[in-house]
Amino acid sequence: MNHVKSREVSAARTPAGDQLPGALPEALRAELSAFRRDLHRHPELGNQEFRTTAAIKERLERAGLRPRVLATGTGLICDIGTRDAMADGQAVAAAPDRPLLALRADIDALPIPDTKNVDYASTVAGRAHACGHDVHTVVVLGAGLVLAELARTGALPRPVRLLFQPAEEVLPGGAPDAIESGALEGVGRILAVHCDPRVDAGRIGLRTGAITSACDRLEVELDGPGGHTARPHLTTDMVTAASRVAVDVPALLARRVDARAGLAVTWGRLASGHACNVIPEHAELSGTVRCLDLDAWRQAPDLVHAAIDEVAALHGAKSQITYVRGVPPVVNEPVTVQLLHSAMAARRGEGAIEDTEQSLGGEDFSWYLEHVPGAMARLGVHPPADPTYRDLHRGDFDVDEQAIKVGVELFTGAALLDGDLAD
Secondary structure (H helix, E strand, O other), rough: OOOOOOOOOOOOOOOOOOOOOOOOOOHHHHHHHHHHHHHHHOOOOOOHHHHHHHHHHHHHHHEEEEEEEEOOOOOEEEEEEEOOOOOHHHHHHHOOOOOOEEEEEOOOOOOOOOOOOOOOOOOOOOOOOOOHHHHHHHHHHHHHHHHHHHHHHOOOOOOOOEEEEEOOOOOOOOHHHHHOOOOOOEEEEEEEEEEEEEEEEEEEEEOEEEOOEEEEEEEEEEEOOOOOOOHHHOOHHHHHHHHHHHHHHHHHHHHOOOHHHOOOEEEEEEOOOOOOOOOEEEEEEEEEEEOOOOOOOOHHHHHHHHHHHHHHHHHHOEEEEEEEEEEEEEEEEEHHHHHHHHHHHHHHHHEEEEEEOOOOOOOOOHHHHHHOOEEEEEEEEEEOOOOOOOOOOOOOOOOHHHHHHHHHHHHHHHHHHHHHHOO
């Protein structure tokens, strides 16, 4: 990984171990684990996270903080170290007027059943925290509680904003609504983590530049005259037309975009017809468009429309296309990556950091990076001794809760070392 050497964050004064303040107390670690399991039992979908929002708000208020629910009705922001952050008015950062460092967590769950046999399995049918957002939530919550204590002693170099964002799983994500609600006002830099079941707990993965991909949704309807399967020449053979769109469009796009852009159409659904001897009049396809490159993503709608229209017309079908913009790639800013690297090195040493590849998954954290510099780290959640691999967005997904401590201390370390960066 290529780290920026100019403006490098100094970790020389903070060797690995507990010499850097802001370590997670054992009692709080146990509380965060219990909080995470409670969220896991009660998953809520995007823009429906009322219970989750209330639980976070209550805990922050109990710590003397002043959280504010977003205008959307779910999710919240909470500042630490500003002049008006604490209910008692006592906790102020060393430089309270500097731009805030934002720590972002997404709080929504997925519409899939929880299949784990654990006592904290989901109690809501067809809903599960199968992407680790419950972990992201308690990592930011825990970091906030630790940083509030540091602010009380004057040990926080600059103010911090906790951002608990709803609806990450709902395209184009809840980030645009959070931004519209003022989540980035006064923010100079933003950090996030995402659970990664490919990385062992106790470690993080970092990457400069694009770490996720763009992700859009695609819906296609094809229409034409149907008829008897004995006389296909008098019809639009809709099943064949739909099949050719499914196969030929991805291949055609591969020849119209630089291969390094990684533009890929992948279908998740194809439906047409009801009887074996009837050629249908209608077919539907739905899938995703993913792209590694930001410039190619911006061209993707026009390219995809043209390819579908060409293939459909070749087979006599009329096409109607719904192209739903999702999210651009998350592009990690180099100085912020170095900040995360220095924080993790100070906490656990260089051996706890690994390079990570660019994922084809989408993440609406990217919208924040259109406005302020920032970076996302991969948070290892795989139990090191477990040979089983449980991927994200599966009903059996679970984490090694050691990751909570790692995430909290990564964020508190970054908040302390962020004082070394010039705005």
